[in-house]
Amino acid sequence: xxxxxxxxxxxxxxxGFPFVGQEGYFTHLAITIxxxxxxxxxxxxxxxxxxxxxxxxxxxxxxxAYTSGILVLRHGVPFWAAIVIATAFAxxxxxxxxPPSFRTRGIYYIIVTIAFQLIASEIFDNWYSMTGxxxxxxxxxxxxPISLPFLPALGFQSKFVYYYLVLAVAAAVxxxxxxxxxxxxxxxxxxxxxxxxxxxxxxxxxxRYKIGVFVFASALAGLAGSLYAHYLExxxxxxxxxxxxxxxxxxxxxxxxGTLYGPPLGVLILEMLREVLHEFVALRLLLYGLxxxxxxxxxxxxxxxxxxxxxxxxxxxxxxPGSAP
Amino acid sequence: MIQVVVxxxxxxxxxxxxxxxxxxxxxxxxxxxxxxxxxxxWGAFVAYFGVTRFGLxxxxxxxxxxxxxxxxxxxxxxxxxxxxxxxxxxxxFVSAIGVLIAMENAxxxxxxxxxxxxPAEGLSFVxxxxxxxxxxxxxxxxxxxxxxxxxxxYFFVKRTRTxxxxxxxxxxxAAARLLGVPIDRVASYTFALGSAMAGVAGALVGAxxxxxxEMGSPSVLKAFVVVVLGGMGSVAGAIVGGFALGTVDSLTLxxxxxxxxxxxxxxxxxxxxxxxxxxxxxxxxxxADV
Numbered sequence: 001x002x003x004x005x006x007x008x009x010x011x012x013x014x015x016g017f018p019f020v021g022q023e024g025y026f027t028h029l030a031i032t033i034x035x036x037x038x039x040x041x042x043x044x045x046x047x048x049x050x051x052x053x054x055x056x057x058x059x060x061x062x063x064x065a066y067t068s069g070i071l072v073l074r075h076g077v078p079f080w081a082a083i084v085i086a087t088a089f090a091x092x093x094x095x096x097x098x099p100p101s102f103r104t105r106g107i108y109y110i111i112v113t114i115a116f117q118l119i120a121s122e123i124f125d126n127w128y129s130m131t132g133x134x135x136x137x138x139x140x141x142x143x144x145p146i147s148l149p150f151l152p153a154l155g156f157q158s159k160f161v162y163y164y165l166v167l168a169v170a171a172a173v174x175x176x177x178x179x180x181x182x183x184x185x186x187x188x189x190x191x192x193x194x195x196x197x198x199x200x201x202x203x204x205x206x207x208r209y210k211i212g213v214f215v216f217a218s219a220l221a222g223l224a225g226s227l228y229a230h231y232l233e234x235x236x237x238x239x240x241x242x243x244x245x246x247x248x249x250x251x252x253x254x255x256x257x258g259t260l261y262g263p264p265l266g267v268l269i270l271e272m273l274r275e276v277l278h279e280f281v282a283l284r285l286l287l288y289g290l291x292x293x294x295x296x297x298x299x300x301x302x303x304x305x306x307x308x309x310x311x312x313x314x315x316x317x318x319x320x321p322g323s324a325p
Numbered sequence: 326m327i328q329v330v331v332x333x334x335x336x337x338x339x340x341x342x343x344x345x346x347x348x349x350x351x352x353x354x355x356x357x358x359x360x361x362x363x364x365x366x367w368g369a370f371v372a373y374f375g376v377t378r379f380g381l382x383x384x385x386x387x388x389x390x391x392x393x394x395x396x397x398x399x400x401x402x403x404x405x406x407x408x409x410x411x412x413x414x415x416x417x418f419v420s421a422i423g424v425l426i427a428m429e430n431a432x433x434x435x436x437x438x439x440x441x442x443x444p445a446e447g448l449s450f451v452x453x454x455x456x457x458x459x460x461x462x463x464x465x466x467x468x469x470x471x472x473x474x475x476x477x478x479y480f481f482v483k484r485t486r487t488x489x490x491x492x493x494x495x496x497x498x499a500a501a502r503l504l505g506v507p508i509d510r511v512a513s514y515t516f517a518l519g520s521a522m523a524g525v526a527g528a529l530v531g532a533x534x535x536x537x538x539e540m541g542s543p544s545v546l547k548a549f550v551v552v553v554l555g556g557m558g559s560v561a562g563a564i565v566g567g568f569a570l571g572t573v574d575s576l577t578l579x580x581x582x583x584x585x586x587x588x589x590x591x592x593x594x595x596x597x598x599x600x601x602x603x604x605x606x607x608x609x610x611x612x613a614d615v
Binding site: 110112116118122242243282288 | 357404405408409412413414415416418419420422423424425426427428429430431433434542543546549584585586587588591592594595598599600
């Protein structure tokens with residue numbers, strides 16, 4: 001029973017939320033959190049399960065946003081096609097840079113991802129004819145209404161409806177990631193994370209798995225970007241900058257890399273912090289910097305796991321020595 | 326053309342200073358200390374306030390920047406890197422990125438985002454070969470200071486006891502510790518030395534050009550490009566690489582594109598890391614894994 005409640009509660013809350021939030025600020029916040037949870041969980045697949053620390057997720061997020069925005073705005077492609085193309089395109093770019101970048105390891109790999117992020121940011125910022133540069137891409141439309149049998153057509157102009165679109169996508173993404181982690185594929189990824197040489201000896205092909213998971217995670221970032229651009233009806237280089245990549249990275253670290261529930265929790269915490277410090281960008285980034293150090297030094301597992309251990313220790317009486325299970 | 330190359334060499338001297346501070350900390354302690362970008366920003370601010378608030382002359386202000394950044398560097402090592410000793414390089418790198426972001430944004434909070442320049446009395450004249458090259462005296466000073474720093478570093482590392490301890494730790498930290506080299510103290514010295522040089526680099530940028538809080542991250546990344554080009558841990562490589570990248574940068578900025586100014590440097594970084602990870606001058610042996 002408790003287990004049913006534990007699983008059902010988030011769903012009930014998530015489904016009912018817009019009835020409370022209506023068209024207001026909280027629904028906006030919830031949409032942002034859901035979109036970032038796609039980003040964080042897909043990065044977690046890379047970082048937490050395959051051991052590939054990437055600071056380029058913001059770049060793929062931006063590639064998805066700009067691709068889909070430009071296609072719809074300039075070429076009249078319907079949103080439902082554009083979001084698929086944007087997702088695929090982010091994946092294709094990842095397929096291009098994945099194989100060469102995996103020749104590097106450790107911090108060199110991280111630095112390659114940072115360099116890629118900065119190059120992508122510079123292109124978003126300077127390719128005026130395509131991206132609108134520093135002015136941003138304005139007037140990206142919301143998705144076209146879809147017609148349903150026996151019901152009135154479903155439009156996406158309201159936050160209320162857009163929320164359910166994002167919720168459906170986020171739920172599907174998380175379900176997919178969950179299935180991957182629980183499958184032999186997930187076990188292979190974790191084997192590569194824990195010891196690449198050993199995985200190679202077991203007959204796995206680490207390079208192939210790494211490329212595959214990198215393409216998949218980057219495509220999901222592109223998907224999130226498309227959802228975000230058509231929600232804001234706007235795209236700007238600052239929304240997909242190096243700091244956004246660090247942001248998502250921090251979300252994963254804070255929630256606990258390598259756990260399914262962790263990254264969304266990290267998103268929740270950091271998005272709240274972002275909203276509270278909305279006016280004070282420098283202060284927020286200063287805190288992020290300090291938080292990176294504190295987490296890596298004191299909480300390398302993220303916040304929830306140690307917290308759960310401490311509370312368990314407080315609740316259960318200490319066992320006598322020797323009687324431990 | 327010659328003018329462009331000379332400008333490039335001046336930038337190269339600063340890049341080389343940053344690259345050396347990065348490379349000595351990395352090769353001795355295996356810490357990829359990108360926080361040095363933040364240190365250089367703070368060094369520039371210290372020198373700036375030394376001159377404007379306290380009326381120091383430029384030489385003293387740069388010295389003040391070096392000393393205070395050395396102290397700050399030691400503190401940062403104690404707080405952000407010492408607890409991670411024995412952890413992976415990835416972990417140290419994340420911590421270093423944290424230092425970089427925190428320092429840049431602390432500078433933004435404290436001193437704002439205006440571009441500033443350190444006033445240099447008596448150095449505003451220009452050395453010139455008419456029609457060929459114009460070199461503001463300040464930029465010639467950069468050359469002199471950078472060379473002095475290279476020489477000082479060389480003698481420190483090669484001739485002093487502490488320098489010898491540093492080289493021992495760089496070769497094999499476990500063996501050095503077994504032979505009684507005090508690792509903690511060597512770490513402090515190394516961070517002091519590297520941070521002082523990064524602080525000087527920042528102050529020089531501030532005196533010759535303009536600076537603001539966010540100059541740290543691009544400069545430390547470019548310094549990293551230089552380190553990789555020159556071969557990890559090679560000081561001579563860092564100097565040559567610094568001048569090379571400074572010149573290439575200056576040439577692309579003038580003749581190719583001024584909008585995509587990082588594209589060339591970072592593109593180069595990716596290419597070198599992917600295809601020639603031991604650098605152009607390094608021996609091909611650095612890839613120990615798989």
